[in-house]
Amino acid sequence: MTETAPIFSMHKYGTWVLTIALSLALWLCCSTTTAATSPVSAWQFTQDITPTQRKELKTWLAEVQAGLNRLLGPFPDQHEIHIKQQSSNSSPVPWARTAKGTTRQIHFTVDTSKPWSAFRQDWTAAHEVSHMLFPYVGEDRWFAEGLASYLQYQVMFAAGHIDWDTAAAKIEERFQRVKNSKVPNAWSVLKHNAQLSQERDYPRLYWGGAAFFAMIDQRLAQDHDLRLTQVISAYTQCCYSPAPTRAMDLLNLFDKLSGTEVFLKTYHQEMLSDQTPNTKFLGAWLRTTPPRLFE
Numbered sequence: 001m002t003e004t005a006p007i008f009s010m011h012k013y014g015t016w017v018l019t020i021a022l023s024l025a026l027w028l029c030c031s032t033t034t035a036a037t038s039p040v041s042a043w044q045f046t047q048d049i050t051p052t053q054r055k056e057l058k059t060w061l062a063e064v065q066a067g068l069n070r071l072l073g074p075f076p077d078q079h080e081i082h083i084k085q086q087s088s089n090s091s092p093v094p095w096a097r098t099a100k101g102t103t104r105q106i107h108f109t110v111d112t113s114k115p116w117s118a119f120r121q122d123w124t125a126a127h128e129v130s131h132m133l134f135p136y137v138g139e140d141r142w143f144a145e146g147l148a149s150y151l152q153y154q155v156m157f158a159a160g161h162i163d164w165d166t167a168a169a170k171i172e173e174r175f176q177r178v179k180n181s182k183v184p185n186a187w188s189v190l191k192h193n194a195q196l197s198q199e200r201d202y203p204r205l206y207w208g209g210a211a212f213f214a215m216i217d218q219r220l221a222q223d224h225d226l227r228l229t230q231v232i233s234a235y236t237q238c239c240y241s242p243a244p245t246r247a248m249d250l251l252n253l254f255d256k257l258s259g260t261e262v263f264l265k266t267y268h269q270e271m272l273s274d275q276t277p278n279t280k281f282l283g284a285w286l287r288t289t290p291p292r293l294f295e
């Protein structure tokens, strides 16, 4: 869901000594990646959440965070978690957002009258923790939301909360929903990003962005025997900074880390075109190609 603006100034990547091969080799060969310290620096609950419920909520979020660790390695930074209670007719997690200021925070609104099994089937926490891998990217919401949306079901899979068939089917269903949206297909994701306040077509922004990253994942796998999660893992271990940046800077960095031109080439082909990315062949590929996980 949404991200709010930070306080500090624009960051530019300076000189960084990058050992792409080393980072990826470490990832590929042997690393077991359990964060040395908890990714959560502070927990805050409203008073109407009982001690037993707090314990259950911590267990649920620890499972999601462990899923992220299995998929992408350790968190690069700590964050606070703030939880408040609100009854909901549908979701156990009706609302959430992240804040990336002087401290990094995830805010959840939860309905603890729902069964804990329903929490484990809900994508919200997996989406929000995925946001914690990246700095604030300003107006480039397609990047932040597209990436978190593409990763959310993969994190749930890595957490053991859903199987891969379910994860792939959910991603494909979201792509299909965007295709059937009432807003013209001829609009690019960037145009949706720019027009968001008028059109409020969030699914297309989120899942149009996710389709862009799914295409990159497919191209990395088929042409370079790499996965998007491996490049993100290399990034979080070598080059992460909490200071704000822009999507293009990160795409450029991801190309360097992967030793490819897939990120910027796909950006020029898909994001600068007049169409939302064509997801026709992504579903079949995803179903047979689960992400690689850390042991």
Ligand SMILES: [Zn+2]
Residues within 6 Å of the ligand: 001, 002, 003, 127, 131, 144, 145, 148
């Ligand atoms: Zn989000």
